[in-house]
Amino acid sequence: MSGTRTGRISGDAAPLAFNDNPAADARQPRSVPAGTQSHRLSSGGQIDRKQPLGFTFDGKKMVGFAGDTLASALVANGVKLVGRSFKYHRPRGILTAGAEEPNALVELRSGARREPNTRATTAELYDGLAAQSQNRWPSLRHDVMAVNSLFSPIFVAGFYYKTFMWPAKLWEKLYEPAIRRAAGLGKASGEADPDHYEKAWAHCDVLVVGSGPAGLAAALAAGRAGARVILAEEDNRLGGRLLSENGEIDGKPLAEWLAGAQREIAALANIRVMTRTAVFGVYDGGTYGALERVNDHIAVPPAHQPRQRLWRIVARRAVVAAGAIERPLVFPGNDRPGVMMASAVRSYINRFAAMPGRRVALFTNNDDGWRTAEAVQRAGGTVAAVIDSRGVVPEGCRGLNLRLLGGVVSEVNGGVDGVRSIVVRDAGGRTQQIEADCLAMSGGWNPNVALSSFHRGRPVWRDDIAAFAPGQCPPGMVMVGAAGGDFSLAACLREGHAAGVDAAKDSGAKGKAGAAAQGEDEGFAIKPLWHVEGGKAFVDFQHDVTASDVKLAQREGFESVEHLKRYTTLGMATDQGKLSNVNGLALMAEATGRNIADTGTTIYRPPYAPVAIGALAGHHRDENFHAWRLTPSHHWAAARGAMFVDTGLWKRAQWYPIAGEKDWLESVTREVLAVRNGVGFCDVSTLGKVDVRGPDAGTFLDRLYINTFSSLAVGKARYGLMLREDGLVYDDGTTSRLAEDHYFLTTTTAKAGPAMQHLEYCRQVLWPELDVQLTSVTDQWAQFSIAGPNTRDLLKNLCDPAEDLSNEGFPFMGVREVSLRGGMRARLYRISFSGEMAFEIGVPARYGEAMAENLMRAGAEFGVTPYGTEALGVMRIEKGHVAGPELSGTTTADDLGLGKMMSKKKDYIGRAMAGREALVAPDRQVVVGIKPVNKANRLRSGAHVIPRGAAPGPDTDQGYLTSVCYSPMLGHWIALALVERGRERHGEIVRAYDPLRGEDMEVEITSPVFYDPEGGRQRG
Amino acid sequence: MRIACPFCGERELGEFTYLGDAAPKRPSAFAADGAEQPDAQDLFFDYVYLRDNIAGDMDERWYHGGGCRSWLTVTRNTTTHEIKAVGAAPGAGAQKPAKAGATS
């Protein structure tokens, strides 16, 4: 023992005696294994020394142990320099031991699996792990971008808003690219993620978030009571801070109590433990988002297993025991490698048996920090000094043999290899230098209130802990223990237990919850210290926001905390301000003379910790992005080499190429000619089909369609048009009456789903008095259109000879059930989309492929040809039938030439609004036909119609080509178009103007019906 | 968000689609006596376009299309998303509606 001496302590504290202990300096730490792990303790910690794991950092080979994180392994290997900051590229080390880490971010893995910005503090070590430092060039040690530090006097908060404006054209060319290159952190792989992700649902009565003392107590209480419990822990093992502290619960050492608690939890079948699972958000209705890192702790996921799994946990109640995050102190040099959170120092020593430094100094403003000094000594390290800005030794620490200095740390000396010494300044301004290779700091604790605030509940400031505690929590959620602002072990156990009991009771569980465990009730005292004047003192480490940046923002009027955040980028880094926010707004409060409560916090936003985009997408990528729908004849068509097109979720046969055809146009032309001159068929099963049944079915349809269906005879079909209530066209299709009380309604492929919803709305909400029932039968029926002059002959072969298919026996728009050869019933509809003699035939979907085969058989002698949607489209354009491009949601029935269908005698959806002045204006764009003047010219959809001789401009743009095809029958390209006053202009020559494709040609406005205008063929 | 369908029980948002405020009632283009409503366009303009856009509790139309295909009336707070009540449209199912045309 050297002699004691007395010194003045800052503040009002009376002079007090304290010891320093040179003996401690002399004493060696517990022997450290030779080799790379220079800072590894020989005993203790929850690592498996029998399982050494090799890894590399920037290519340097090192060894750690199972149970290590990358960070703890780096600490054990004496690595201080781990990263570079965002703006100034300052050298940075490991600051924390958790998800809040702002500095120690690395690129983990390589190639397509490279993960930028991975926190070394949460990355579990595995054999062969390879990590690279990021945001530096050419190397971490020698980073040329560190030159930014020299310009830091200019690169202050918001500097770029004030410059780079002259000359204007240099912004995109020079300034911005330079800024973009310098910004950003890690590099993404740029390759498709080779790993698989998935999503899943879980349900429980009680979700417990966090498995520290409070979480364990809550889970045990609710579990014993019999509730369905999910215990989610982001770490790879249960325990939370219990893994990093010393102490006792129920008279047992923490580790022993923890083991017992784990045994009991494992024995309770109603508790589901989810480790490596971080709850990142709370959403409406008690749905919680959580990310399970299923296989991040190994190099590559095993076959058939995902890398990560996104959970949606539906919970009646949630007990959030997410703990608290220790707050840095803001003083000059606080970002040097080797400056570390006091609690992190304890974690590395107690949990990982890794010594962050041999001579550790501690800078604190609260009692809790002192535990670190205790831990360092216990591990045989040297405590160079404890600098407590309060200048008093806490009750519990009186016995400790420590050198206390009142005052503050005003300077940290050192370089890329970390702290060498610190300068302590007392209240009188006297300074002294202290040798140390690690500075532990504790500015107090911030309860982890994030989950309580995601529904915009505002946290409440508490002076006693100098921190924000949870305010109004989302429905069903409570926050307990440190997360609730009560830091003592006893309080955590007590509150956790009580919340568990309460949540279980609320979910109807009746069992006994047992008694709460007992822990020591260590007090927590703090006297805030927000800022130490001097050099660069960092508030947001990753984004290089300093105390003076905050003051500058205030001077410029950015006083709202949201303005502060946005102007300085404070709190916008990957740690989302977990370490910086409270310090930042405390400094703002200081600068504005407001108190912290009035200054308020920024809005907390999910996710609590960043989530891989791949996990949020899960299975839904590549061909699994959306489900696909196949037609009944899909595999048959595929076997014939059909080309398919995506229409909504459907895959439809677009055309059927045959050998020797040079392009799609040749195939489609062949298909059209085959139909027009012979017979062909097309799978039209994708049309929406609805059974409308019941005594009031006819009345129902009258109110739905602009035309009348109650008068439709049984055995007849009719084309119908529906409007939206705003009077514009909604959908069209043929509807047949199969019986007095049974209509078979069809919709377009695109509207099948929405139309069903619309019909149900009319049935259930608008007209509940009608006795009508609706069922979608879209998937029930394989429906084929058979068209062409030989259609009837084909059907004669297919149908039972008894069936009369003559014009009299089966007139146009007739419908009936028929018997087919080979014993099959089918519905036959004599309707035509192509304008040819045509029928549609429907059989149950499972006979769709057989129908295709049988149609080929029945039509063989006529050269029957299967055709796809392209040929279907060509034929409908030749006939001037409107479809998707004309049913654009902005056209009226009259625009489409169907105005005369609008019944005057009845009310129907859209009737009233269809009469509005602008919807009946004479200069509306209406459907016309378009022919090129030079028949060799190709027309293109999207070309605009400009009057001949007029200069293209907003006032001369009179419409556009909606549907275009090459007409095999006319031998040139034709189009449908929407053209101003089009019906009055048949015969007029106008321009089809298409600057996008550099085309501009003269075309003639015609009737939209190009082929068989009298309609003789389909009636024949 | 989760909606307690009166027929299916509580289900997640993805099974439902939203229409909007349940308050507007569809007028008729015809008066009770069968004559055309002279001011039909004004009545329908109000019905189709104007909204109270309530900040607070609002009765809304939701469709359980991913489930039992019933139309529901959901009383929901538009500032907190808290759901206060869920009822079925009068014509859901096959019961005879209390009064014809009722669309509460």
Place this chain on the structure above:
Amino acid sequence: MKNGNALGQRPEQTEMRYSIFSLAKAALSGHKGWTRAWRDPQPKKHYDVVIIGGGGHGLATAYYLAKEYGIRNVAVLEKGWIGSGNAGRNTTIIRSNYMLPGNTGFYELSMKLWERQEQDLNYNTMVSQRGIINLYHSDAQRDAFARRGNVMRINGIDAELLDSEQIRKVLPFLNYNNARFPVMGGLWQPRAGTARHDAVVWGYARAADSFGVDIIQNCEVTGFARDQNGKITGVETARGTISAGKVGMAVAGSTSRVAAMAGMRLPIESHVLQAFVSEAIKPLIPGVITFGAGHFYVSQSDKGGLVFGGDLDGYNSYAQRGNMPVMEDVCEGGMALMPMIGRVRLLRQWGGIMDMSMDGTPIIDRTPIDGLYLNAGWCYGGFKATPASGLVFAHLLARDEPHEEAKRFRLDRFRRGAMIDEKGQGAQPNLH
């Protein structure tokens, strides 16, 4: 007197122009010389024009009123901090690739104002014209884009129709191998891009302030003052009654609530639109990309974060937060389009309240109430419109007649049937 300059008075220093030289000069004095970017005045008794809403549109309106129309006795009243609404919550995209008369010219006017904004305002709002590509995945989509692109060309706006080979050259990282909906091409507007949303707000505030406009934060409007004829004569606020010659509303997101104070019902619903940002990474994607087969659009900020979004949450809401299904839906779109972002982490999710009009197009018009003017219904197109919205609203307030480029944004268009419905969805706001 809590800090440096006397609040309310216009200190000379704010005349200090922003430039690299002033910045370097200030550095020598440790940046002590900088003063408030805009003053914090007490409200006066009377203003010629009071604008409700201190977002981009309200501040731009005040700026152009002062600069272009010489009306400088103007106050902008903001219930919280300026830019706290959608101006501070959007995905910062600027473009003028609209198709329908009314929209096309208006958004191009806005684009032209963006192109000279920094020099106008002496504030670097980081207008970055890196282009936008709307991808198409079917012939039908291609045709629709051709129609749109030709309208743009006809109106003197830049537009190119790219095929899949051209797309491969500029966006080699898209999923070309096993996409559910293959990329067939895209509509490209080279002059589109992004701007730093907060800076736009601050830039207009500072510039308006320099003309003497009073920007009054924490001043919520609680009611309207009206005379016996019902004419609006001023506003009741948290900081007392303020009389005004004219009152302009620029409160998208809260329009219905403010209009209700004047007894107006409008063709508007409030819906949540989410936006997302990833962790900062080194430059990965150029310009703005929109996915035609899924709900996903993305750009990368100068800071390095991928800024992306998708569809509305789908139901009326005034809660500025998003749900989980839409976050998943958007990320599914992102992964389907560019599977290279799987290991990039989503950092923040937030929501803004959209003024969804019944045809997806804004309303800028006088109201039936004398003295009250409306700027509303921006749906999710508000940010890109900021400069033009300010200019044409200022014109309306100053001249009492609509600006040439806003003459179709009338309030009575729904009654007349003259909707401007780019998506053709009709009166169903959550589908626009």
Place this chain on the structure above:
Amino acid sequence: MAEYSWEAQSPLRKAFAPGRLGLASGDAGVAMTEISDFNLVQVMARRGLVANVAKAAKKAWGVLPPERPGAAVGKGATLIWTGPDQFFVLSVGNGPDPVSPLAAIFDGMASLSDQSGGRCLIRLSGARVRDALAKVSSIDLHDAVFPVGAAAATSIDHTGVNLWRRSDAANGSPVYSLLVFTSFADSLWHTLADAAAEYGVEATRTPLS
């Protein structure tokens, strides 16, 4: 005259491959079985005739149609709740016209639609079947919430499905039946197989019995 034959085809004929999928070692955690040869008819009560429909069903199959989501196993048919006052009648067979016999039973009290071709029936069981289903279904399948006889009209992969729980398998593992739309069957089969792959899948096919 050419021969016309009408062979029914499964919508899974390309997706389905008998045998083992995914994890190859150990016992398969999930069994996926396509059930063929069934009749499925949608029954929707006419307004005001719900009670009559129930009586008629009881008379025909000895069980009442479920009033709440559930599946009632009767003589010769299972009645599966699909919505308020509507249910499926699932029975053995593959005839072209399953509706006529039911028309006689319900004689104007209900609207009937054949869905035999409109749906694909998949049976899922095995020790890990709940884990696999949790990846695709938001329904809580816990015994207390979804016991034997429970049913749900719900969605998988944004597609409507009918899910119900049959009596447990001999080895005690739960057994679920799933009716999916024919056109989606190929897609959903792949999705289900992917979800179950990590537990190992045994795929089989059998007629309804």
